[in-house]
Amino acid sequence: MIESILSDILGIEEYRIRGFLKRRVISRVGEIGGLELYRFEKDGSGYEQGTVVVLGEEPRIIRGYPKIRRALLLEKTIKKHFELVQELAVEEKMNGYNVRICMIGDELVALTRGGFPCPYTTHKARKLINADFFRDNPDFVLCAEAVGPENPYVPKDIYGVSSLDFFVFDIMKEDLRIPVRERIELCESYGIKGVRLFGFFKKDEASEEIKRIVMELGREGREGVVIKDPEMLVEPLKYTSSESNCSDLSYGFRFYSEYAVHFFLSRVIREAFQSFEFNESEEERRRRAERIGESILEPMIETIERVSKGERIAERVILRVDSPEVILEFQRHLRRMGIDASFGEIREENGEYLVEMFRYYNSTTDKTRSILEGGTWS
Amino acid sequence: MIESILSDILGIEEYRIRGFLKRRVISRVGEIGGLELYRFEKDGSGYEQGTVVVLGEEPRIIRGYPKIRRALLLEKTIKKHFELVQELAVEEKMNGYNVRICMIGDELVALTRGGFPCPYTTHKARKLINADFFRDNPDFVLCAEAVGPENPYVPKDIYGVSSLDFFVFDIMKEDLRIPVRERIELCESYGIKGVRLFGFFKKDEASEEIKRIVMELGREGREGVVIKDPEMLVEPLKYTSSESNCSDLSYGFRFYSEYAVHFFLSRVIREAFQSFEFNESEEERRRRAERIGESILEPMIETIERVSKGERIAERVILRVDSPEVILEFQRHLRRMGIDASFGEIREENGEYLVEMFRYYNSTTDKTRSILEGGTWS
Known part of the structure; x- marks a missing residue:
């Protein structure tokens, strides 16, 4: 029964749906406003992880937010990745958690990256997002970073936000994301905040500009940038500051037994390629090495000291x-x-x-x- | 046929042997002096990984060298691990590769940790090890570290060895290792070199002594120590210097895509616990962090630079x-x-x-x- 409903909505053969349900590639999430929700827990089906399927008379697929690929070197990667694009939009990549805000039935809901409606995030979104946006654009999905200190997943006090706020970086319609300028205009017309736009740059000049921007962001403890084809036809790229890589390491090593393996390797490799591309002096490298070493060692020692005093981490x-x-x-x-x-x-x-x-x-x-x-x- | 032979030698039911052969827990190695060799590729059978079975009229089991557990904190771990032992032997843990030298039929053979006879190591062992030892003790196995610069697996130029040499740290007889004093005497009487013995210490004083020894070894770029029950009834423990941990990191990050994940986490965790136990000053911690950071960053940047110049790593x-x-x-x-x-x-x-x-x-x-x-x- 459910197999054939999902099969119709998703355009996937019933026997494959059966396999997906069995292996929990797809699983039931619950109900919102009387509508049943299913989500894609895993990749590999053609739909992104976190994709949500809404059943009912007008069934709907809310696509998962696609993984953004990371540049380890700016110049070479921009040149190769954006081969057919002349102009690039550079926006801030904020450090919070990725949410998709949309209407499901009559309710405004905030979905986490994994495809769960989060009650706390939804509550905040209902307070902060102008609902007229969805009255006029019921099929659109606002993709936003939820940032601020009163944040159950990634608490950060670096954005001048007092509790939790949303900064839109994309608007999805089905599996498309609308062009950057259109998105910014649309958000502004409803008073919805967006991430900071650093500008539109000629492709040849972009990597120098981004280097400058990212070093500046790093000094402010901020994460980095997302580099976009303004038309959103080519997938974006992300690139982060050394300070953000180290801050991740530091976080990961406070909780070394749960996080360190995942956090570690990719972050230090980023650091090595950045140091290489920025053509750093011996002294700059030494400082970077010290920053990496301290981000690893200090939080672990602090954790050991806490536990030795009887604390629970x-x-x-x-x-x-x-x-x-x-x-x-x-x-x-x-x-x-x-x-x-x-x-x-x-x-x-x-x-x-x-x-x-x-x-x-x-x-x-x-x-x-x-x-x-x-x-x-x- | 082979199942029943191995079953008799190992005391394992034939159907289990069949399963082990199928899953390559046990596999055929080859022949030495007309005798067939099998080895345990994996753990989980009750026999250590690297255990070698010699078929023939007088079949024989050469046990794999057991994994030595690592102390992250000296005082607490020694106290707990050696609860029933009063005196401890402290020997140098050298940085080379673990070999077992023994007679198989009429041939002196050096087996790697995994249980393969290595032609290069065997050649060196035949030159360097006094064969009278095996004439008098045909069932004994010399467990030695193969160290030196002309070393295909772990080349190191820190031991004053010109090519490759063997330093015995254990003598095995079946699944037992003989007492430390007996081993030292026996080796000396045949002119066979052993690892450096730092002394026998009262258990209560051992951790202070070891801290001093390991810091001294670190300054010389050496690896660390193995702490033993002189009677070899309790399993040994190992403990390493910060310099050795960092030198491993540095090696791992030169070849970051093959080694880094395995090398990384355990080494930096060792560093954090050592810094905690040694009660380091802020300045000592900063230097340790710098050492860690440089061991990670520098070799990766060097690798990137080499590849950017067209080199193959x-x-x-x-x-x-x-x-x-x-x-x-x-x-x-x-x-x-x-x-x-x-x-x-x-x-x-x-x-x-x-x-x-x-x-x-x-x-x-x-x-x-x-x-x-x-x-x-x-």
Whole structure:
């Protein structure tokens, strides 16, 4: 039954849908406004991971946000990747989490990258995003970075945002993203914030400009840029600052047993290629090496010291909402994601509700404790 | 047929042997002096990986050298691991490759850790090891580190060895290793070199002594120590210097696409626990971080620079033998191991034969070249 419905919507043979459901390539998410949702958990079906299928009388496919490929060298990669493009748009890549905001039935919903509706993000989006946008463009999907300190996934206090805010970097219609200038105009006309545009550059001049921009962003602790074909016909590229690579390392090594392997190799390789392309002096290289070494060593030592004092390794964040019900819903959502977190007491402040959340890193705590107690490394 | 022979020798049911052969847990190695050899390629059978089975009228099992567990903290780990031992022997852990030297039939053979007879190592062992030892102790296996610059696997020029030499650290008899004092005496009586013994220490004083020894070894660029129950009833522990951890990182990152993932995480975690246990000052930590950062960044940049100049990434080593035939045999051995290497012309020098060997790291070369040509990082 469900196989044939999904088969019709997706244009995939029923026997393949059956296989996808069995291997959890596709799985049921739940209901929103009476409509059933399914999502693609994994790649490999032709649909991006995170793609959401809405059943009902007017079924709909909300495509997953595609993975953006990374340049390790600016000049060569831009030249090769944007072979047929003359002009490039350069925008800020912000450090938060990727969400897709859209209408499902009559409800405005914020989907995480994986394709789950997140209650906290949805609550914030309903407050901050002008709903007229969707009244006029019901099929559009706003792709935005959710940034700020009151952020359950990637809390950062570098963007002048007091709680959590959304910065749109793409508008999707089915599997297309609309041209950059069109997107900026459309967002502006509804008062929807977008990521910072550094400008449109001639392709030949872009890599010098980007180098300058990224070094400046790095000094401010910001992440990097996304380089786009203004027409959005060629896939974008991303490129990040050394400070952002090191800040990722530092984060990864605080929770070394859960994150370090994934965080490590790609980040230090980026650093080596950047140093090579920027033609650094011996002194600049030495400083970069020191930055890398400290980003690795310091957070691990701090973690060891914390555990040696009996602490449990956790990330602390404050969430702020208009109704305590949102927090309860969000707790259920985290449990479903398999995230181990605990919450403090909910307190009211000027009509808003605040709660302290601790996200636990049990593998790091357990591994560290076992070594502190004299365990060996296998 | 072979199943039932192996079953009898190993004391494992025939149907399990059949499964092991099928899944290549056990595989045929070849023949030595008319005797068939099998080896354990993988763990999980109860026999160590690298265990060799010699068929024939007097079949024999040469056990694989057991993995030595690593201490990340000296004091706590020694206390816990050697709970029932009062005195500890501390010996140097040398940086070369682990070999087992033994008699198979009438031939003296050097087996690599994986259980292959290595023609180059065997040739060197026949020159350097007093064969009387095996005449008197035919069942014994000398476990030695093969070190020196003319070393096809781990070339190091830090031990005052001119070509390649063997330093015994254990003598195995069946699955037992003989007591430390007995081993040292036995080796001395045959003029066989052993690893350096730093002394026998009271357990309570050992960790302070080892810290001092390891820091001294580090300054000399040496690897670290193995801590043993002198009776060899409790398994040994190993512990390494920061300089050795960083030198491994540096090696791993020269060939970052083949080695870095394996080399990386465990080494930097060792560094963090060592810094914590040594209670380092801010300045000492900063220097350690710098050492780590440089060990990661510098070799990668050098590799990128080499590839950008058209070089193919390789490790160069000189091998020295008494007969050109050994080199040909060794080449066949490397091909069988799946190691991509090329050899220069064999030249004679004072009755010895020298050859230059290049071991290629194709994954690192290819990955680097692809990025230099503007490829993206997936």
